Amino acid sequence: xxxxxxxxxxxxxxxxxxxxxxxxxxxxxxxxxxxxxxxxxxxxxxxxxxxxxxxxxxxxxxxxxxxxxxxxxxxxxxxxxxxxxxxxxxxxxxxxxxxxxxxxxxxxxxxxxxxxxxxxxxxxxxxxxxxxxxxxxxxxxxxxxxxxxxxxxxxxxxxxxxxxxxxxxxxxxxxxxxxxxxxxxxxxxxxxxxxxxxxxxxxxxxxxxxxxxxxxxxxxxxxxxxxxxxxxxxxxxxxxxxxxxxxxxxxxxxxxxxxxxxxxxxxxxxxxxxxxxxxxxxxxxxxxxxxxxxxxxxxxxxxxxxxxxxxxxxxxxxxxxxxxxxxxxxxxx
Numbered sequence: 488x489x490x491x492x493x494x495x496x497x498x499x500x501x502x503x504x505x506x507x508x509x510x511x512x513x514x515x516x517x518x519x520x521x522x523x524x525x526x527x528x529x530x531x532x533x534x535x536x537x538x539x540x541x542x543x544x545x546x547x548x549x550x551x552x553x554x555x556x557x558x559x560x561x562x563x564x565x566x567x568x569x570x571x572x573x574x575x576x577x578x579x580x581x582x583x584x585x586x587x588x589x590x591x592x593x594x595x596x597x598x599x600x601x602x603x604x605x606x607x608x609x610x611x612x613x614x615x616x617x618x619x620x621x622x623x624x625x626x627x628x629x630x631x632x633x634x635x636x637x638x639x640x641x642x643x644x645x646x647x648x649x650x651x652x653x654x655x656x657x658x659x660x661x662x663x664x665x666x667x668x669x670x671x672x673x674x675x676x677x678x679x680x681x682x683x684x685x686x687x688x689x690x691x692x693x694x695x696x697x698x699x700x701x702x703x704x705x706x707x708x709x710x711x712x713x714x715x716x717x718x719x720x721x722x723x724x725x726x727x728x729x730x731x732x733x734x735x736x737x738x739x740x741x742x743x744x745x746x747x748x749x750x751x752x753x754x755x756x757x758x759x760x761x762x763x764x765x766x767x768x769x770x771x772x773x774x775x776x777x778x779x780x781x782x783x784x785x786x787x788x789x790x791x792x793x794x795x796x797x798x799x800x801x802x803x804x805x806x807x808x809x810x811x812x813x814x815x816x817x818x819x820x
Contacts, residue, residue, distance in 0.1 A: 559588030615783020631697030645703025
């Protein structure tokens with residue numbers, strides 16, 4: 488999970504290990520509330536854990552081993568699925584599809600539809616974004632893009648589409664491992680600037696200076712960077728894939744699977760600051776309505792309360808096949 492989830496109304500326990508890593512990352516220096524506590528699983532009182540939030544299938548056995556309580560049996564548990572299915576879509580079966588004791592929470596309606604969830608109980612809790620404020624200035628007539636690891640992820644993140652957008656206006660690309668992107672895509676340094684992985688506050692300020700936000704993602708769940716750009720008051724030009732058509736109203740900029748249409752829209756918005764500003768206002772209004780942090784936290788409160796009220800099974804009965812949050816590394820706008 489991330490900083491949005493742990494800003495709720497609960498106490499959150501994050502496992503730590505001497506070497507950190509995927510199983511013991513803890514707070515990792517992040518500026519989170521005091522209600523987020525690092526815990527050593529070797530000394531943690533298992534009965535003090537009210538529920539566990541799972542994010543990887545292997546965490547089920549790991550939690551059972553370290554706490555002596557089986558998620559979904561004698562320990563309330565929920566599994567958060569952040570990603571679109573990989574591989575044999577649309578026939579990809581979810582790892583928890585053959586059980587009924589652990590609800591699977593999808594972060595978008597598209598994800599819930601795309602995965603074969605089998606008999607697993609499912610629900611959707613959509614993203615919630617802390618409002619950074621309407622910081623948009625659009626003073627730089629360039630296109631802003633936020634993407635992590637664009638060279639490795641390639642077509643998934645629409646890296647192959649960047650040269651076409653660079654022909655419309657120069658690109659500023661923010662995110663992890665964007666160095667060398669201009670040379671790798673053949674765009675050239677004069678039309679693409681890699682800005683790197685900035686701190687959130689700096690990212691918002693610098694991104695909001697760009698005239699238009701471009702979201703060329705083909706197969707991501709729903710990039711938080713898109714929702715952040717909309718919150719900033721930026722007009723957005725978005726590839727109509729996965730959950731994006733639900734998130735982006737046409738008046739917020741442009742959304743289409745026709746790349747030529749998107750290129751024309753991007754060019755028009757760069758050339759017309761007043762229209763760009765109007766569409767940015769519409770984007771912000773839509774984001775605040777659907778993806779506000781308060782709504783997100785309310786939905787999680789309802790689910791966690793429901794988990795705690797469910798009758799627990801005996802530890803001797805096998806399942807059909809504070810809140811402990813095992814670490815999950817990485818971020819994928």
